[in-house]
Amino acid sequence: MDRVRAFKTVLWSILGLAASVGITRFVFGLGAVTNLTDQTPWGLWIGFDVVSGVALAAGGFVITATVYILGKEEFRPIVKPAVLTAFLGYIAVIVGLMFDLGLPWNIWHMIVFWQHHSPLFEVGWCVMLYTTVLLLEFSPVPLEEASRYAKIRGFLMKYRLLFVILGIMLSTLHQSSLGSLFLIMPYRIHALWHTPILPILFLISAVGLGLMMVCLESLVTSFLYRRHTELQLLSKLGRAAAWALLLYFIVRIGEIVIAGDFGLIFNGQWESYLFTFEMLFAVIIPMILLFVPAVRRTLTGMWVCSIMVVLGFVINRINTSGVSMIRNAEGYFPSWMEFAVSAGVVSAAILAFMFMVEKFKVWEYKACQRDEEADPHAIAHFDRASQAWLGEPDYSGRIKYSLAFIIAAAVGFALIPGSKIYSEGKVSNPTSKARGGDTLVVDGNRDYNYVVFDHKTHEVNNGGEESCVKCHHMNRPFDRQSGCWECHSEMYIESDAFGHDWHASPNGGKLSCDECHAEGIFRSAENTKKCSECHNDLIPADAAIAIEKYNARSYVDAMHKMCIDCHEIKTVELERAGMTQCAFCHDQEYNIRDILVIDDLEERFNQNWLIVPLKK
Amino acid sequence: MKAILTDITKCIGCNQCVIACKNTYNLPSEIPRHWQTGDGLSARNWTTVIRKPDNHFIRKQCRHCQEPACATACPVAALHKTPEGPVVYDSHKCLGCRYCMMACPYGIPRYDWDQPIPYVRKCIMCYPRIKEGRQPACTEACPTQATIFGERDELVAEAKRRLKENPDKYINKIYGLHEVGGVNVLYISDIDLDCLTMGRDLQEYPLPKTTSAAMNSVPFVFVGMGAFMTGLHWIIKRRMKLQNEKENGGANNG
Numbered sequence: 001m002d003r004v005r006a007f008k009t010v011l012w013s014i015l016g017l018a019a020s021v022g023i024t025r026f027v028f029g030l031g032a033v034t035n036l037t038d039q040t041p042w043g044l045w046i047g048f049d050v051v052s053g054v055a056l057a058a059g060g061f062v063i064t065a066t067v068y069i070l071g072k073e074e075f076r077p078i079v080k081p082a083v084l085t086a087f088l089g090y091i092a093v094i095v096g097l098m099f100d101l102g103l104p105w106n107i108w109h110m111i112v113f114w115q116h117h118s119p120l121f122e123v124g125w126c127v128m129l130y131t132t133v134l135l136l137e138f139s140p141v142p143l144e145e146a147s148r149y150a151k152i153r154g155f156l157m158k159y160r161l162l163f164v165i166l167g168i169m170l171s172t173l174h175q176s177s178l179g180s181l182f183l184i185m186p187y188r189i190h191a192l193w194h195t196p197i198l199p200i201l202f203l204i205s206a207v208g209l210g211l212m213m214v215c216l217e218s219l220v221t222s223f224l225y226r227r228h229t230e231l232q233l234l235s236k237l238g239r240a241a242a243w244a245l246l247l248y249f250i251v252r253i254g255e256i257v258i259a260g261d262f263g264l265i266f267n268g269q270w271e272s273y274l275f276t277f278e279m280l281f282a283v284i285i286p287m288i289l290l291f292v293p294a295v296r297r298t299l300t301g302m303w304v305c306s307i308m309v310v311l312g313f314v315i316n317r318i319n320t321s322g323v324s325m326i327r328n329a330e331g332y333f334p335s336w337m338e339f340a341v342s343a344g345v346v347s348a349a350i351l352a353f354m355f356m357v358e359k360f361k362v363w364e365y366k367a368c369q370r371d372e373e374a375d376p377h378a379i380a381h382f383d384r385a386s387q388a389w390l391g392e393p394d395y396s397g398r399i400k401y402s403l404a405f406i407i408a409a410a411v412g413f414a415l416i417p418g419s420k421i422y423s424e425g426k427v428s429n430p431t432s433k434a435r436g437g438d439t440l441v442v443d444g445n446r447d448y449n450y451v452v453f454d455h456k457t458h459e460v461n462n463g464g465e466e467s468c469v470k471c472h473h474m475n476r477p478f479d480r481q482s483g484c485w486e487c488h489s490e491m492y493i494e495s496d497a498f499g500h501d502w503h504a505s506p507n508g509g510k511l512s513c514d515e516c517h518a519e520g521i522f523r524s525a526e527n528t529k530k531c532s533e534c535h536n537d538l539i540p541a542d543a544a545i546a547i548e549k550y551n552a553r554s555y556v557d558a559m560h561k562m563c564i565d566c567h568e569i570k571t572v573e574l575e576r577a578g579m580t581q582c583a584f585c586h587d588q589e590y591n592i593r594d595i596l597v598i599d600d601l602e603e604r605f606n607q608n609w610l611i612v613p614l615k616k
Numbered sequence: 617m618k619a620i621l622t623d624i625t626k627c628i629g630c631n632q633c634v635i636a637c638k639n640t641y642n643l644p645s646e647i648p649r650h651w652q653t654g655d656g657l658s659a660r661n662w663t664t665v666i667r668k669p670d671n672h673f674i675r676k677q678c679r680h681c682q683e684p685a686c687a688t689a690c691p692v693a694a695l696h697k698t699p700e701g702p703v704v705y706d707s708h709k710c711l712g713c714r715y716c717m718m719a720c721p722y723g724i725p726r727y728d729w730d731q732p733i734p735y736v737r738k739c740i741m742c743y744p745r746i747k748e749g750r751q752p753a754c755t756e757a758c759p760t761q762a763t764i765f766g767e768r769d770e771l772v773a774e775a776k777r778r779l780k781e782n783p784d785k786y787i788n789k790i791y792g793l794h795e796v797g798g799v800n801v802l803y804i805s806d807i808d809l810d811c812l813t814m815g816r817d818l819q820e821y822p823l824p825k826t827t828s829a830a831m832n833s834v835p836f837v838f839v840g841m842g843a844f845m846t847g848l849h850w851i852i853k854r855r856m857k858l859q860n861e862k863e864n865g866g867a868n869n870g
Contacts, residue, residue: 031729037651038658038726041717069849071856102712102727102734106692113692113709119827120715121691122834161849169842173834180830184685184719184823187816199830322718 003224005397008354009404011347016405018344020412021337024421025099032421033337040322044334047318048342049096051178053089054127055202055317056310058210059217060086060134061171068164075233080141080362081221082214084353087134090127092349099341119180126174133167142360175206182320191261192275193320201252208244209313211237212286216306219299221357235296238305242290245309249283278319282312337416442559451585466542471562473543484559487552497552498531525551617682617800618701618746619768620755621775622675624805625785626762629665629673636757637663640742651729655811659726659737663754672807675763677754678703678724678739679792679812680800683822686716686725695736701768701800702741710735721796721823723814741800768800775804797822 025033036043063082067075098104110124136156143153156163179202186194195201215234222229256262265272286305295301322332356362442451459467474487487497503511517523532538539546545562552558564580571579578584637643643660655676656664663677684703687695694709695716716736717725728734742752750756755765764771775790791803795818803809 027732029729029731029734030727031649031651036729037653038717038729039653039723041714041727065845069845069852071849071852100713102714103710104712106709106711109692109709109711113694115691115693117688117824117828117831118691118715119831120689120713122831124691165842165845165849168845169838172841173838176837177830177834180827181715183826183830184689185721186823186826187721187814187818188718196826196829 003226004354005400007224008351008397009400011351012401013404013408014340014343014347015351016408016410017340017412018347019405020409021340021416022099022344024337024413024416025341028421030102033335033341033416035332035335035338037332040332042322043332044318044338044342045096045100047321048314049100049345050093051181051321052314052317053093053096054123054175054178055206055209055313056213057086057089057093058171058175058206059214060089060137060210061167062207062210063214064137064164065168068161069168075236077230077364078214078218078233080138081217081357083134083138084141084356084362085214085217087131087138088349088352088356090131090134091352092345093127094131095348096342096345099345119177119183123174123177123181126170126177130167130170130174133163133170137163137167141362142356144361171206172203176200176203178202179320188322189320190264190271191259192256192264192271195252195255195259197251197255198320201248201255204244204248204251205313205316208241208248209309211241211244212306212309215241215302216310217353219303219306224354225357227363229299231297231299231302234302235293238290238296238302241305241309242287242296245283245287245290249279249287252279252283274319278312278316281308282316286312340412453585469540469543470566471544473545474539485555488555488558489552490554492554492556494551494554617768618741618765619680619771619800619802620677620741620752620763620765621771621802621804622763623778624672624674624762624803624807624809626760627665627673627675628760628762629667629671630759631665632757632759633675633754633763634661634663634665636753637661637739640745640753649730651727653723657724657726659728659735662726662737662739666811668807668811674803674805674809674811675754676812677801678741679722680739680741681721681796681822682799683797683824685719685721685796685823688824688827689715689719691715698743700743700746702743702746704740704743705736705738707735712736719823721814721818722812768802771802775802778804794820796820797825 021033030036034043034045059082063075063079066072067079098107101107110121111128115121137160140153140156140160143149143156176199179198179200182189182194182198183196215237218230218234221227256265265275286308289295289301289305296305442453458471459465462470487495489495503516504513513523516529518527521527553561563585567579567584571577638645638661641662643662645660649658652658655666657676663675666674666676668674680701680703682697684695684697687693687697687703690696691713692709692711694706694711695703696706697703712734714725714727714736717723717727725736725738727736742750742754745752751765755763758764764774766774772790772793779786779788779790786804786806787808789804791805791809791812792799792801795813797820803812
């Protein structure tokens with residue numbers, strides 16, 4: 001049982017990790033844990049948990065159809081595990097969907113508010129009904145344990161054929177309708193994945209995939225519980241799957257050829273490689289291998305083929321549900337937290353499966369049953385006389401599992417990036433260079449005593465594009481072109497360029513004191529953090545004036561310093577006298593009302609407009 | 617059918633429409649977040665003005681399709697097309713599947729990604745105001761009449777008149793007249809409006825048509841599959857029975 005215990009410990013750890021992420025998701029919203037955006041509203045949770053999950057659970061209806069409709073009694077031993085896999089698979093789909101839905105407590109709305117044009121409405125209903133049918137199909141197995149349920153069991157067994165047929169009808173519908181979901185987005189999904197026959201492709205691949213999933217499940221449980229593998233049966237399933245894959249291959253490639261998109265497969269774009277990889281991995285290679293009897297009659301061959309098909313079609317489903325447009329989507333890639341939840345849902349389903357096979361006769365026997373005669377202490381029991389457990393206590397694994405779960409959950413909580421939660425998704429706002437005009441009117445006093453500033457000439461004389469940062473040294477966060485006056489707001493005294501109250505306010509920056517002021521030191525402007533430590537794009541790297549602290553010079557000082565300092569240097573360099581004189585800039589040659597483009601000059605000046613472009 | 621016509625050549629990018637919208641619905645101010653797209657639309661900005669080179673400004677908002685893909689996609693009819701024209705949203709019905717966001721050919725609906733109780737958000741063409749007989753807040757606020765509100769037919773005629781009067785000024789096309797079956801927010805422009813359509817050329821067929829064939833065949837597939845399986849079962853059972861009888865009979869005779 002060591003394999004089983006080790007495997008369960010791993011599963012419980014994954015579940016712990018998923019639990020931490022799941023709780024965070026419900027407390028802080030989807031943005032706190034996922035990389036989903038307004039442009040890619042569906043991600044891994046839909047592509048894997050839901051769309052792949054339903055397809056992976058297709059084994060149930062395929063195997064029941066084989067046994068009950070086609071009358072192939074030889075497959076009866078794998079009916080129960082296949083139905084159980086399907087049932088737990090559907091439960092996992094519903095649970096996975098709960099994490100993805102924004103308002104999961106409203107899921108019952110589908111029963112009340114009908115919208116029969118929606119493929120999702122149909123999928124939802126079919127999944128609900130089919131899960132119920134699967135429950136009815138499987139419940140005779142646990143009911144077998146207690147004789148008082150014999151009547152119910154007898155009733156369920158009597159109508160089993162009806163359930164099987166209902167199951168096939170519902171499965172056909174929703175397996176194909178999962179494909180119909182994507183028909184409505186031809187502009188979103190790449191032409192290699194989007195075809196009008198998506199529902200048919202989804203149904204065919206679900207049959208092939210369902211068969212191979214049954215194989216994989218059988219192989220894995222044989223390995224874990226060291227039981228005999230029904231290789232004979234599995235290779236027959238493999239052959240059937242190969243035919244399904246061949247049909248899928250012909251239909252899919254045929255459709256692409258007819259639609260005239262064949263060139264897209266080889267055009268060397270990212271999608272073409274993705275498509276080629278998907279087809280080779282999921283369809284072509286396993287199909288060829290499965291057609292070779294020597295391969296499908298070996299354990300290794302079946303392992304390889306089933307893993308390839310399962311993984312390959314998971315990739316196919318994820319591609320179809322939106323990742324094939326990864327480049328349009330500015331590179332959505334799931335966060336580790338999304339992977340953790342998906343893995344956690346699968347782990348929970350596997351644990352439930354293991355519980356069922358250990359407690360009930362899913363196979364011909366219970367998984368944990370041992371030979372009592374050969375090893376009488378193998379099955380643990382509590383001996384009342386000696387007040388001690390004989391054999392291994394049946395809770396022996398539980399301590400390990402709970403520890404694994406709790407530690408993983410703790411690690412998960414520690415790893416979840418707080419920045420993503422507490423910043424509520426804020427990103428650093430890029431500051432861009434000012435656009436500038438040819439000629440500007442600078443009027444710091446707002447008293448119409450302006451300076452006409454020839455921006456173009458200054459730009460050209462100081463080195464073109466690269467000269468911007470000589471004067472324009474910062475933009476305020478979230479602003480694209482801050483006017484000088486926005487920081488140098490006082491004419492003659494230093495002003496506050498830093499909104500202290502805003503940064504400390506819970507509605508604003510939400511910063512605690514010690515995030516800027518070091519502990520234990522007198523809190524003053526002088527010994528705080530530099531602005532640029534957080535706003536790392538506030539000041540261009542090559543800016544001539546480096547601003548580090550909160551205060552801004554008075555407007556006059558700032559302007560004069562910047563202009564006069566430069567003019568003093570230039571007047572020597574260019575040997576041009578008068579450049580440093582006041583009247584060189586402050587002349588009153590123009591009538592300002594003649595030269596301005598803006599009609600509502602008065603109003604704009606009152607609104608603190610400092611710089612307005614001039615008419616040519 | 618009410619509609620909005622936006623003339624890109626008249627827009628001066630003053631953002632009055634955005635402010636009017638935000639004031640009407642008490643939308644809080646927005647800061648950049650990692651889930652936003654570059655266009656400025658978000659759960660708190662239902663309309664936005666995109667800046668383009670050479671002082672061109674493009675107002676982006678929900679296009680209120682005549683046959684909306686979002687309303688077809690929604691499994692609980694939380695989004696629906698009103699007879700007056702707007703496509704509106706009922707947050708009480710929504711279950712948060714975001715299929716509408718996937719289905720929209722313009723990529724318009726936005727999500728409250730930071731909320732534990734999130735809703736889908738988009739322009740509703742001020743449906744409550746339209747019902748009162750007033751025009752939407754954004755068109756009312758526009759100082760240059762760049763975006764105007766009215767009956768769709770009248771606006772189409774007006775757009776055609778402008779295109780005819782100034783053929784050199786405009787691209788000879790009314791954006792939204794026929795694409796995806798026609799929409800109720802129309803544009804005329806002197807620059808290309810690719811940025812409104814996720815970069816793909818939209819065809820004229822309405823998107824609900826793409827799923828209707830599959831959805832209409834659902835009952836037939838359901839019943840057909842049931843009949844087929846029952847029939848198959850009956851035939852196979854009968855064959856096996858006959859074979860058994862034959863074998864047994866043969867054994868008896870022998």
